[in-house]
Amino acid sequence: MLDRIDHVGIACRNLTAKIAFYESVFDLTVMSREVNEEQGVREAMLRIAAAPGGSSWIQLLEPLAPDTPVGRFLARRGEGVHHIGYGVDDVAASLAALHEQGVRLVDERPRHGSLGASIAFLHPKSVGGVLTELVQAAGAGH
Amino acid sequence: MLDRIDHVGIACRNLTAKIAFYESVFDLTVMSREVNEEQGVREAMLRIAAAPGGSSWIQLLEPLAPDTPVGRFLARRGEGVHHIGYGVDDVAASLAALHEQGVRLVDERPRHGSLGASIAFLHPKSVGGVLTELVQAAGAGH
DSSP: OOOEEEEEEEEOSOHHHHHHHHHHHHOOOEEEEEEETTTTEEEEEEEEEEETTEEEEEEEEEESSSSSHHHHHHHHHOSEEEEEEEEOSOHHHHHHHHHHTTOOBSOSSOEEOGGGOEEEEEOGGGTTTOOEEEEEOTTOOO | OOOEEEEEEEEOSOHHHHHHHHHHHHOOOEEEEEEETTTTEEEEEEEEEEETTEEEEEEEEEESSSSSHHHHHHHHHOSEEEEEEEEOSOHHHHHHHHHHTTOOBSOSSOEEOGGGOEEEEEOGGGTTTOOEEEEEOTTOOO
């Protein structure tokens, strides 16, 4: 079902400062910046590797407001890893299979993610404390 | 410097149960089990993808005792993502370059990691709350 680690989603307070850090210290480059109003985040995607099945990324996330999922995460836990995104071929089919197995879903249907992907979150309570995202890259699957 | 997301390290209370979960729900397979006395963990590596630069893994970690880094993490934060490991070509050279840039290191010299890798940790306070591991896979680099 999972064909790669698509990205690590990292919550931060200041996107511009964190981009500067990852660019200067780890020599990475921002390939895309987006605002996702639905998820309440301003984000940047830094590419780590381009693999045959799709690239891997660091996704830096700054909340648009304190009363958003990432804003509440920062208040509760501070900066750090917010979620892990795994690449799948067909996010809708994966959701159906996971639901069938009793995994608690945050999203019952796929929604819009970064870089035109179709994504869905699984509830961390069902995945050993890990907020887990399934990512069907734009152009992948059907 | 970073050539791939090598692994996501996930802290758990019961390694056997967590392996069963990842195998049955996500259809992954344990490729290796190890006890690392130095790090105070019992661990399993589940391969997600084999990429040209090296594979990507989920690393499940159960502490050998409460008074270990992963044991203290579980007591403080509960189960979840413990660290992120990035692939590098030469861990010693990367450490030197990061030290030069003022990044705080947990390990000043490489030590033994999973699957025969040479690894080193960077301090989360220097990397925006993310405990960050550099991984030079066995046979990579020099």
